[in-house]
Amino acid sequence: MKIKPPHLSLSLKFALSFGAIFIISTLVFEAVVSETSEYFMEKEVDSKLQTKISDMRGVYELGGIDLLTKLIEKRAAQSDSQNRIYLLADADFQKLSGNINHWPESVPRIAGWTEVEDTDENPNEYRFLALNLDDKYHLLLGLDTLKEEELEDYVFLIFLGAVLFSIAGGCAAGFFLHRNLKNRLDLISGTCTQIMQGRFSHRIPVSRTSDEIDVMAHTLNTMLDRIETLMDGIRHVTDNIAHDLRTPLTRVHGRLESLLILTPGDKNRQLVESTIAEVDQLLMTFTALLSISRLETGELETNFKPIRLSHLVKDTIEIYEPLAEDKGQQIIFKDAVPNQHSSSSYSSGDKPLISGDCDLIAQCISNLLDNAIKYGPDNSAITIRIDNSDTHVTLSIHDQGNGIPEAEHKKVLERFYRVESSRNLPGNGLGLSLVSAVIHLHNGSLKFSNETGFQVEISIPKASTLPTP
Template sequence: ATANIFVLDNGLRILVGRDLGEPTKFRLLVRNALMVALAIMGGGALIIWFAIGQNALKRLDRMSAATKKIMAGDLSQRLPQGRSGDEFDRLSGSLNAMLGRIEKLNEGLRQVSDNIAHDLKTPLTRLRNKAADALDDKDENKRRAALEGIIAESDQLIRTFNALLMISRVEAGSIAAEMTDVDVSAIAEDSAELYEPVAEEEGLTLTTAIEPGLVVQGNRELIGQALTNLIDNAIKYAGGHDGPKRLSVHLAQSDEGIVLSVADTGPGVPAEKRGEVIKRFVRLDESRSKPGTGLGLSLVEAVMELHGGALRLSDTDPDNRTSPGLTVSMVFPASKP
């Protein structure tokens, strides 16, 4: 405490003092409170850092373990993904999508290699035998016929490899830069007009229902190739029964985009086998007698994936159990007036 004594004129003395204990106690109280707060904050920070750090390290360990399995060749593995939606989950989701794409491409490559080994072995063997027969045959006419057969077999092999090359280019996206505004209505009209005489020769009635002026962002060559593949397939298989033989090309705008469909009245494809017929070189037993390579629908699916669309297979007439037919639809998501 501190005090002063004042002497008045009348001889009285006044003592004026001040207690300094309260400010000191207040300063001590503030200092102690700050120290306690800093201690609590530091302890809390350490606890939070330890908990979050340990959780992050565990997640990184799980990701590292999954990565090691993937690097060992197991592409079916996926990085762990929680429900929090944080940076780790977003990164895992992106990497898992990439792994799924890589797995699909590798599976397709393996399947193509196996299918080439099985499906091309027969024509190559047949080609070799025809060449040997032509070499041994002394009859000029028979030799010429054998050579013509060899040329036909060679042309079919060339078409097969050209189709494989086209599918590979499409799946690799090497033609994605050639996307422009394409009048899909004009493509449908031209393709139907081109195949109408062929359909008539096969005893088919080809009808069209094409909405004019529909435009998509895409590659004109690929869309035209995909549509002609569908029409060619429909002509091959629409006449395999005794009932009405019809083929139709339908194009219209719907809520989901622009839908281009080719429908026939043939024997159709069972629902459980529709996922198989899209694969490369896969042909149903009923179609083995027909010419073809089994690559048509694979190319169409690759074209639709490149355009961000979808390929759908359904029955033309579900109530007809004998000849339900097949409707193949190409759905383009983007459309312009």
Template sequence: MNQISPFKSSAFRITLVYVVLFGISVSIILGFIYWSTIVYKTQQTDDDINAEILELTEVYEQKGYPGLVILLSERIERLRPGDPTLYLLTDHRYQPLVGNIYPWPKVARDVKEGWLEFRLEDGERQGVDGEFTARAKTFVVENRFNLLVGQGMKDLTTLKALVGRALIWGLILTLALGVIGGFMMRQTLRSRLGAINQTSRKIMQGDLRKRIATRGTGDEFDELANNLNSMLDQIEHGMEGVRRVSDNIAHDLKTPLARLKNRVEELRLRVDPGSEEEAAVDQIIQEADGLLATFNALLRIARIEYSEQRKGFSLVDVNSILSDLQELYEPLIEEKGQSLSVQIGGPMEIYADRDMLFQALANLLDNAIKYTPDRGQVSIRSAKSEGQWLVEIADNGPGIPESEYEKVVQRFYRLDQSRTTPGSGLGLALVFAVLKVHRLELQFADNMPGLKVQIIADPAVVTKPLIHESDGDTQGRAVYLPGTQPA
């Protein structure tokens, strides 16, 4: 299975967008909560200060400076420890007259309309230690006195810190939940799309009976799977129709062609030996044999593809087949002056039909000998590598262009340089059908010069038997045991 880069994965991008939008929206909400809380508390403080100033102003207007001093003194005496209220009355030189903070704030910045924000150092407020921020409003009384009324912002500072920490942790928790939710969404997408892709790959490998599983939820993925399954049903129906037409044609023409060949052979007995008529009749018989071989190959491929022969599968020693092939083809190789190299690896037993597998390997070896020039080299090799079994047949003939690898296993497909040689273009199609039934993989490679044909097997798959059962169709289907997968 091909692994897609996370940055190229649509599921990853959707998850990333989801997490970013989720984080932004939550940040906006939490930021608004923080801002509204602090603004509300600050506004409440300002309202309390303005109310104090309004009351002190009324007292000053009614009772003058003495009344103002008396009121400030009384209020300062009534303050409890920890009360945030601040008072300070000074002369025009900012010398303290009455108040609970000393001296007039040295480090201060004007905000607006006489508002100040400053820090109180240790001991600057009567009865209270520690540093904290204060907010106050000042104004001048009769150009002789400066009055400051404010409140300590220690509670507000603490509230800011608490709310800030709560918002930060809330944002972290929200992003974590967003990431988890996004990851779960990505896994769901990957799971559903992965099932579709896995089934699609098996269909592309030629198993048109595969269908995409649905979960019965009625969601968009089920709708997509149903549509794809309907499309596959139509494609399979069309392909089966084409196959059956070609197979029926082959089957229907085989009998009259065989009768025609028999009559031509009877005619041959009546012509004079060595005459031109005999040569013509021999050529007709040869062409008839070629047509019969083509029809037989078509019917053979059809039977293999329809899985009619899976019932006879048993454990077969692949190396023994290779040894038999060596013994069978050595006379032909010697006749052409070619050399044959055989390297047999360790034991290699698979569940197979021995006759079918022998025919497929024989076709590959026959092609290698056929296209290898005189005094050329042909090799057969079996080996175990990286957890896989390999059977390789190689030659140093003209080879096959890489662009043609996928085409040469199609029925009747022949390379341009092969059209002048006898054959129907069904040999590799038959090999491909046999290997597919046996859950084996066919690969081509450049032998520089020549061609390497490799048959690759997964021991975990090919060493387990198939259970064949009817599915109501006349063709039947193959069911794989747990832990196995078709090639």
């Protein structure tokens, strides 16, 4: 199953989550502090009003309405009275004394607490306390809460600045955390990519922090060391067997050719010739094994340069065309042109280039065309097509055979694996393995499909520069 690249990386998600939690915590703390400070400031205002009205009730009980009227007039005449409201009214709520002319409409004419919000007519907020004196008089005290509002606004601005600072700090911390974590994860991913490309000696860098990622990197490196040791052992065994057997097989091949000259009779000569063919097949098998091993480990010397895929295809067709004609097969070559123009509208120099090793690509094409001829039915057509995209050149070879079951598409790339229906045909099960190794070396892709026959499609990146004329 192929994992799709995430829209947001794990490190970025972690950084964003950390920043979001930090900001939410700051907002919750700001709300709690604001509500708490507002509650205590309101209690402070209520305490002041309660103290003043208790004093005035004491004056009324001590000296009656006249003494209370004089006290209110005195208080109303003070310089700071503009922030306070004093009103003494009769039973009909008509003014007897105070610094306002009438009972405020927004204040209920009953004893108790009232808070009046600011309006266009009255830009200040007041906290009122009304008191009934013997059902004959009504006393109203009000206190401006401007200072408390300013303090609340000040607290709000402080916490707003704290939130903005938290956002900036969270973004900065998240950015550095994201970059650090992403860089370290990219190192692991890059090393794994190098190993998948056959560079088994690469290891994940380990920093000096000794954190969880370093522990994981150390564990992965230990695992890679063990895997490399096992693969080296298997490869050495395979290489040694191939090397050790190629020499005696080559000697046997030479002796059989000498024996062929000295052998009389057609039957005996045919027997020697079939034996030589079997020895040739063994030598080809060991050669293919060594080539695949060196391709996968990166030990094979390559000569990458810009080449024209269409030229290699034409040369390969010339070699295999007689073999196809023996089976009554026809090889059709379609070289698609960039921008979908006809083939007559451009010169051969305009055809796309790929970057690769000419010998390896030619061997790859030969293996695929040989398979198409071998497994395609007699008197059928084999179609070879080259298509171009902005970045890749794609070669497809389509025959009219039964093809490979979809469940075995990956298995045929394994060494010596052969489809059950083709076991009676000559071959060693290494052709597609070699093709896969060559395409992988060229950073290309290999795909099979069963549509009105069998099609093999290889895609190789275009060369970045044109060859010098």
